[in-house]
Amino acid sequence: MSHPGDLRYSKEHEWVRVDGGTATIGITSFAADELGDIVFIELPEVGSSLTQFAGFGVVESVKAVSDLFSPISGEVTEVNAALAEQPELLNSDAYGEGWIARVSLADSAELDALMDADAYEALTS
C-alpha cells in the first residue's frame, strides 16, 4: 500500500494536506480498508473548532462504529458534503474524493507531531 508523499499522517490513521493556510483532512486508505465498507459519516459542522488528536466525528462501516480524530487544530471552513450521500468514497478514493473537511490551520508547528509517508508506511505494514 502506498501513501502520498506530500501528506502528513497521524497514528490514528488520518491524513492532512497543507496548502497555504488551509489544511485538508481525511482518513487513510489503510483505515478505510480496515473499516471495510463505510456506510455512514458524521461530518463536523462548518465553523466548529477542531483540536489536534481530539475526536471530531464518526465513521460507520457495516459492522462497526469508529471515532475520527483530527490530525490538526483549526476552524472548519468546508466539509465534503458528497460523503453524506456517498460515504463509499472514503473506501474508493481516501486521499482524493474521500476528503472529509478543510480547516484554517491554527498552528503549523503541529505538523511536526505527524508522520511522513515513509514513517506511516512503516507503522502500517
Added chain:
Amino acid sequence: MSDTGSLLRTPLHDRHVAAGARLVPFAGYEMPVQYRSILEEHRAVRTAAGLFDLSHMGEIGVDGGEAVAFLRYALVSEPGALEPGQAQYSMLCDEDGGIIDDLICYHVDDAFLIVCNAANHDAVLAHLERLLAKGDFDATVEDRSDRTALVAPQGPASAAILATLTELPLEELGYYRALRGDVAGIDCLVARTGYTGEDGFELFCAARHAGRLWDELVEAGGERLIPAGLGARDTLRLEAGMPLYGNELGPDTNPFEANLGRVVKLDKGEFVGRAALARVQQAGPRRKLIGLVMRDNAIPRHGYPVLHDGATVGVVTSGTASPSLGERIAMAYVPAELAGVGNRFAVVVRDRPYEAEQVKLPFYKRQRQEQH
C-alpha cells in the same frame, strides 16, 4: 489485532486464508467475517450465490428407540411430527421458559440431528445429557461437531450450481427438507435450509472432505458464486427478520416475546419449560420484538436505547444499514402495549434521539419464483 492462538479452526481455514479473508474470533473459532467486502457478499447472496463455511456450528445426533420421546421432552416444538427427511426450527428452553438455544432438528433416516449455535454447543450438549440421565429414556446423544463440516451455498443461483454436482432431485427438495446423497462424489446430507432469507442449501459432510466440497462448489459456481463471511450472514439474516442468539434470544427471553410462539407446542404433553411458557402464553408476553426503520439519518446498533414519548422503553437487539433496502433498520424489544406497526419510537445514537417507525417483520422478503 486480537490473539488468535487459542482459537479453533474449521477444516476450511486454509481456503479462507488463501482467499484473503479477514479472520476474527467467533464462538471460540477463527472465522471469516469478510473476504473482500460485506456489501459485495451480501449482494451476491441476494442476486446470485454466496458460499458460507458454517463448520463451527454444533451437530448433535440423537438416536435410539425413544429418541422421539426424548426430543419431545427436551424441545419446545413437536419433533414427533417430523417425517424422515424433514426438519423443523426449534428451541431448548429452561424450566423458566428462557431460551438455552435455538436450533434446527432434522429427522434423518431413523434418527435425529440437532444443529445448534457454535457459542451454545457446550451448553446444549450438557443440557441434553443431563435430561437424558434424569429421564430414563432409551436414547443416546452423540456430539459429531468436530468431525462434521457444514458448507452452505445460499442465494437464487445456488440450486442451479448445486445441480451440476449431484444427481439428487433438488427440484423435489422443499424448504426445510433434507436428503442424503453424493455431491461431487462426497457423501452429504443436503438440506434446503439457511439463514439468509434466500433459497439455499446447507451441506453436511465429513470434515476431511470439506476442502474438496468447497473447491467443487467454488468451481461450479464460477462468476455466480463468491465466498461470503459472517458479516454478510448477519446483515442477510437481519433483513430477513431472523433472530440471532445472543442478540434477540437468550436465557432472559422467551419464545413468545421473540415472535416465535408458533414454535412452542403447549398441547404435546410435558416438556422442559412447559409450565412457565403456558403462563406466558396465557398472560401474553410483557415485551415484544419489533422491527424499526429509522426516519432520521443514523444507524441503530445492538444495545442502543429505544425511546417512546421521550422515555427509555426498550433496547435495540440488532441494527445496521440495510444493504438491500437502503434503509437503516433494527430489531428491538419494547413493552408489548407500545408495539404496533406504524408506531413511532426514537433510537438514541451517540446521546441523541433519532426518529424511527415500527414496520412489519421481516424487512426483506424474497420474490418466490414460479413453480414449474
